[in-house]
Amino acid sequence: MYKPIFLAAVLWFCISLNSLADDGYKLWLDYQPIQEAELKSEIELLLGGVYFFGENPTFEAIKNELGLASKSMLEKAPTYTEDRLQNTRLWIGTRAQLSQVLSLTKQTEIKALGTDGYWRGTVELDGKAFYAIVGNQPVGVLYGVFNWLNSIQSNTFDKSTELSDAPKINLRMLNHWDNLDRTVERGYAGFSIWDWHRLPGYIDPRYIDYARANASLGINAVSLTNVNANALILTKDFMKKAKVLADVFRPYGIKVFLTARFSAPIQLEGLKTADPLDPEVISFWKKKADEIYSFIPDFGGFLVKANSEGQPGPHEYGRNHAEGANMLADALAPHGGVLIWRAFVYSHEDDVDRHMQANNEFVPLDGKFKDNVIIQIKNGAIDFQPREPFHPLYGAINQTNVGMEFQITQEYLGQATNLVYLAPMWEEVLKSNTYKPSPTSTVGSILEGDETGQKKTLIAGVSNIGTDRNWTGHLFAQSNWFAFGKLAWDPEAPSEEIAEEWIKLTFGQDPEVVSAIGEILMGSHEAAVDYMTPLGLHHIMGRSHHYGPGPWVTGGRADWTAPYYHQADSLGIGFDRTDAGSGALDQYAPEIAKQWSDPNQIPEKYLLWFHHLPWDFKLKNGDTLWEEIAYHYDRGVKEVREMQETWASLEPKIDPEEFDHVRQLLNIQQEEAEWWRNACLLYFQTFSKRPFPTDIEQPEGDLEYYKSLMFPNAPGI
Template sequence: MRNYFHYPVPLKSSIIVFSRVSNHQKQLRFALVCFLLTILHVNCEAHDGYDLWLRYSPLPASTADTYRSAIKGWFITSQSPTANIVRDELNRALPVMLGNRVAELRSPTTQQQVVFGTTQSPLLSGLASELAGLAADGFIIKSTTVYGKRSWVVVGSTEQGMLYGAFHFLRLLRTGNNLSDIKSSPRTKVRVLNHWDNLDRTVERGYAGFSIWDWHKLPDYIDPRYYDYARANASIGINATVLTNVNANALILTPQYLQKVKALADIFRPYGIKVYLTARFSAPIEIGKLPTADPLDEKVQQWWRAKIDEIYTYVPDFGGFTVKANSEGQPGPQNYERTHADGANMLAQALKPHNGIVMWRAFVYDNKVPVDRTKQAYNEFKPLDGKFLPNVMVQVKNGPLDFQPREPFHPLFGSMPSTAILPEFQITQEYLGFATHLFYQGPLFKETLDANTFVKGNSSPVSGVVDGSLFNHQMTGMAGVANIGTDRNWCGHPVAQANWYAFGRLAWDHQLSPLSIAEEWVRMTLSNDPQVVSTVTSIMMASREAAVNYMTPLGLHHIMGWDHHYGPGPWISNKPRADWTAVYYHRADSLGVGFNRSQSGSNALEQYAPQVREIFNNPETCPEQYLLWFHHVAWNKRMKSGRTLWDEMCYHYQQGVDTVAWMKSQWESLSGKIDADTHAHVSKLLAIQLKEARWWRNSCLLYFQQFSRMPLPSGVEAADQTLEYYESLQFPYAPGIRPKW
């Protein structure tokens, strides 16, 4: 990747004249030059996180020798913008990892080599049958005979497949894996990042600086970071990006901004990335000057057709729209007594001639509806199953509430068999400690994907809905809310990059394990040293459960700070909306704590399959990790450990703190094995995380103790401040606060 940091040495001041000086002076000055050059070299090699997981460094000598024995050179069979990207990547990576002896060949030869290309090349056309069963973007890596010599080939049926194959080939080398025959194909078609970026460059729920899209300077100034963004996404198979916030601004649809969108789309196209935008439903009024945005109004339909046709004149491969409507104050079809299907289909019909799609978000709730908020999306969308056009995907959050540290899977997964469902995961860490907490989300993503919906028997995982196999859907995808900003390391926390990486890898293949993905990321980003790999992956794999424990154990949820969602706030009440308060969700009283969603309560469980209801409806069989999500439980109820609920809650909070302390000590043990800047950066953030984990434990236990009236059990540290102190804390400038509409 481009290195933005340069260390220029002024020639006149740097030239040392050796005439008319003694030999001793010459030796001293020569030593000084060597010392300065060493410093410069070290500084240039310092890892500031900008290279993400594409940081190429020399492989261990024995590993490099093994690869060089099988690779004498490499050759690309085609000439195109995408082939040039592959060429640039190989030229960037292989000389560093393997040495300059492995170089590009002018033509395939009789020596051992790696040939990159597509089956359109006569040299590789014989492999077409082996790619026949793969998706269009799939690839194979295979040992075969080329010009009479055993060689490796990296082949796709399309140039995008070749690009993905090349990145995977380099991943194998970077992680020290043995080369072997591989077939790989994406399990989903649309693998998309949702940027919640505003036109003023603020990022809603963004914790890594401002938006990387410099709308003011586009299209005339192209930031080199745009290319590096595309390269990073292509390396993990992401093929779509939504540039703008779901709380949309209609200006993005005007010619002034469409020319800016075009500039980005032109950059991303050779990387296989399509551009999408968010559509403000009231755009026909705001920029079209119509009196209505009613989706059944003929003039509104005509306006959208014309606008979409106009967009395609700027971006011929425009992907389509993501839409947030009738949620949290956003306009939508219900303003005109129409359904979500009416609104989505109106846009889909206009996009259909261009092969565009609509991703219509199911994150809807209304404070005026007197029902458990977690039920509202299902209530609104389940009756519409089968009423959406084929180029509409309903975008469903992983859980029924809002990106909590742990939620049960959303009941819409499996409940709309006639509708394409697109899961939405959070990559940014809105409720997960922002960019100061180390929270590896691979286990969270995987927990949802592996959850059993039971809608078609005992093996009906959410992943089967996602990849289309459960209901034979051809339109498939995964969406992730991006955590990317202008911070030098892109994501704020150095380890937060792993969540971007994990999302891409799981969108490509949901059968990968979070552990294997974490190991890949560590090897590619930090070090191949066995101690580093083992220690950092252990920290990462423990981090999610640690955060659940010190934030929301045993099924507690949405007890974060008001508005900004920074830190604990179980006392939050008396806000404009009941479902924006913590007391709405935990319902603590002198008898117990938890939201009763069983048949005797809000009966949110009725939205799940009978087998799920049977497990979760009974407090005795409900997994304890979801207990307070589905049940209001007495403080003195005996848990599986034999402890009371109160004691169990206290121990979970303490365990969360203890785990972060362990994470911090484990990271400290790697001093000298990870570059000093990265090590120091994460060390300081872990110190913040430990401080804030204690803040969570202290304030939450003090608050809930008012209701339980029970003492802290042995081994749980007492708070060093009063509850009044914690309640008085204010954070008016916490990052990522939602703009006021």
């Protein structure tokens, strides 16, 4: 019984919509008035006669969206008709509902699109033409409607052109690292939007806005709570709260997942053990799964972080990851649930290069996981660094379902004060050639599952969403939420095309605006890498809060210190992962290991990730390594200044509130880029003992001052 809850939230949303300022709250769903006369006339005609084949909560969500869009674009509400022939112009329904007017060829084509696929185009009946949006299931129709509305807003709609699409990934998921007290680990946009204290009685209208935004991108799953899990989320009181969110999200095709703390049997039931082979533990999890499904019949399953960074897991009982995951998977299996097990595992007690530890754990277990288990692997082997080579687990395990974990929130990329468009980085990873299981395999093709016969596919992203009015802290960080959804739907989508679509939906059609903001977005990631971690440097940020530079950080466990990774000394800099060093390169395919083992052949963007090289090592352009490091840091600062100038040129064309918001944050980004450059170059110079190139802006400040900076109240800790 979720329809009353859903309709109540919709009502609250509609009441408050007109009072919203141009502050980014509407995201890319800010349906601007249609300016082009011919297009406006066409859309008025279509929305003047809308026929729905049947009723269900998802169709109610579609009607809500059409109402919002029509009132904003045309200043009038849609007209719905019960006569599908006389006054109808737009048909909306499932393939089965429209089977009488679809040819067998068209029905076959649409059926092949699967549950979430859709088709839109013109059909004819009794000599009359109708525009139809069709899916195999209501959720596919929903995605088709959002796609149609996007085409109107981006001025690309053509009634004479047929269009069909379907996702290449089954589970397209946001991972919220939200705590039950509403703090957000690595969150930089305020507090958690989940108001656990007032749930289940109070339903924030923002929950509907959140669902609309995700559905518009095809995101169909959400893990509500931090992977550093709190067992209380599995209690009956919190199940009642999670049920309300599941009810709100269901019409938008979104399933709820929860993070499961491995030690929950001890904490919630008072058992003496959480051993995954213990009968009482097995019984606990089966009963717990049954209980959750009694509240949420379409519950997605569990996401688990185990035996990593102090989290409990099967290793404490002499069991391996497969035994731990399979026990939970068995509890979910009767209900069709999925167990997502994170591969981000490493231990400070293990002296092996941290880059290698996940492979060492999971490769021997390949093929031993249950069919409803997905191993969720980060894009790189360390931890969401500004740039990482792809994780060697991709291609190394081929008999187990694997999924991608990207980080949308900018933990290591300037957090919410820096403008960094992440799609080029994700595209770089997805297009990386793994050479396994075939010579043409890429990370993206492995995730799609066809090469390995993988049935359950997943791309997850760590959310950057919070209570800030613009949702993501930085207006431009919305582009990363948007881009994540697009790449989760289609890992082969070009980041430049995604950027252009987001710009048009957010800022409008002006060619100068589209071009200038596109230039800012597409250059922003490389700029950040330049002023933070060029040439494969990594993990040199401040301790704990990860804010700002900290290449000098020492003390405590080695793999949480910067020198562990940069290895700077009087002879050179970089982490040797060749056979002469840790040997981590051997975890990749031989074709990669051979090329990357040669410092003259490896892509220079990964150079210091895999090689410890002399300061005077000559790069391809003739510069020494020390000079090239300095040039990159200097270039990064200048690239941020160019972003500032480009944004300033758009002031007459951008909403004043949005313009000033971005302007101020770009000023902060410039200061932080200079801080990174100055601190890192001054620090590394203490080892290189070489002067800075004369043709760069000379680093300023005192190294000891930079080292003394403390940020105990930085957000996201």
